[in-house]
Amino acid sequence: xxxxxxxxxxxxxxxxxxxxxxxxxxxxxxxxxxxxxxxxxxxxxxxxxxxxxxxxxxxxxxxxxxxxxxxxxxxxxxxxxxxxxxxxxxxxxxxxxxxxxxxxxxxxxxxxxxxxxxxxxxxxxxxxxxxxxxxxxxxxxxxxxxxxxxxxxxxxxxxxxxxxxxxxxxxxxxxxxxxxxxxxxxxxxxxxxxxxxxxxxxxxxxxxxxxxxxxxxxxxxxxxxxxxxxxxxxxxxxxxxxxxxxxxxxxxxxxxx
Numbered sequence: 001x002x003x004x005x006x007x008x009x010x011x012x013x014x015x016x017x018x019x020x021x022x023x024x025x026x027x028x029x030x031x032x033x034x035x036x037x038x039x040x041x042x043x044x045x046x047x048x049x050x051x052x053x054x055x056x057x058x059x060x061x062x063x064x065x066x067x068x069x070x071x072x073x074x075x076x077x078x079x080x081x082x083x084x085x086x087x088x089x090x091x092x093x094x095x096x097x098x099x100x101x102x103x104x105x106x107x108x109x110x111x112x113x114x115x116x117x118x119x120x121x122x123x124x125x126x127x128x129x130x131x132x133x134x135x136x137x138x139x140x141x142x143x144x145x146x147x148x149x150x151x152x153x154x155x156x157x158x159x160x161x162x163x164x165x166x167x168x169x170x171x172x173x174x175x176x177x178x179x180x181x182x183x184x185x186x187x188x189x190x191x192x193x194x195x196x197x198x199x200x201x202x203x204x205x206x207x208x209x210x211x212x213x214x215x216x217x218x219x220x221x222x223x224x225x226x227x228x229x230x231x232x233x234x235x236x237x238x239x240x241x242x243x244x245x246x247x248x249x250x251x252x253x254x255x256x257x
Contacts, residue, residue, distance in 0.1 A: 003166040006042040006072065010034040012061060018078055018120075019047035021155035028156075031163050043162055045074040066110045072170060074113045074162075078154060080147070081116055081176075081224040111171035113162075116222045117154045118147025118178055118236070121254040127211060132202045136191045139212035142183060146220025147236050149179035150249040161242050169242075176222040178237035179248035189257060 009026060011033055013019050022045060026033040034041065044065045046058060058075055065073050125131040128138065157177055161170065197205040197212075218224050223236030240248070251257070 008041040009043045010041040011045045013048035025155040025159035040069045043072045044070045046076040048076045113170050114174045116176045117149040118222045121150045121251045129197050129202045137197050140216045144218045145183045147178040147222040150254045153179050175239035
């Protein structure tokens with residue numbers, strides 16, 4: 001493949017969480033981005049939600065992208081480390097359910113770029129019931145460091161690398177970025193350590209608790225390897241360097257704490 005930079009971009013699922021920020025990031029650097037309607041473009045970015053069946057349709061979306069001549073597909077897998085493979089896959093099926101299937105990628109021959117950024121800063125108040133109770137509720141000790149990145153930083157990073165990096169650096173690649181690595185949420189507001197989040201007035205408390213239980217062993221880090229169950233702090237931010245000179249926002253800055 002030519003090493004000429006990608007020139008045309010489209011997005012599916014341009015909702016308020018990550019989709020619209022990505023659109024704004026492209027426009028901010030003067031790179032137009034279209035809504036995907038089987039238009040021939042170099043790169044298709046999916047930002048469909050991981051709930052309400054959105055990610056389930058990514059195999060179909062990838063197939064349509066291939067037919068439309070797309071050269072690179074960026075699936076909606078923004079978040080923590082990739083799912084396990086091989087024998088460990090069943091243990092981590094929850095994470096894998098958000099992924100476009102490996103067999104599908106191989107069968108249609110569509111290169112992908114996966115972006116793993118840890119937790120969005122903006123997600124922390126919901127995850128910890130801060131929005132509901134005014135306090136950070138941390139399940140168990142909460143002393144394992146995790147990867148946190150601002151939505152605006154993720155959006156800007158995606159726009160930057162897709163418009164500045166050659167195809168050889170992006171095709172069938174996983175990039176891992178980390179705006180801030182911390183376990184010290186108590187530096188911002190009072191923390192309540194608990195075995196489970198309170199249920200009174202806290203919707204989906206059980207879901208939030210299960211998320212945190214995984215994070216308590218290191219799964220909130222972009223350096224987490226689900227097959228070896230080991231966290232590599234250097235791996236977690238290994239691709240930050242592709243946005244040279246960028247200053248990453250902190251949790252405190254984003255949440256105004």
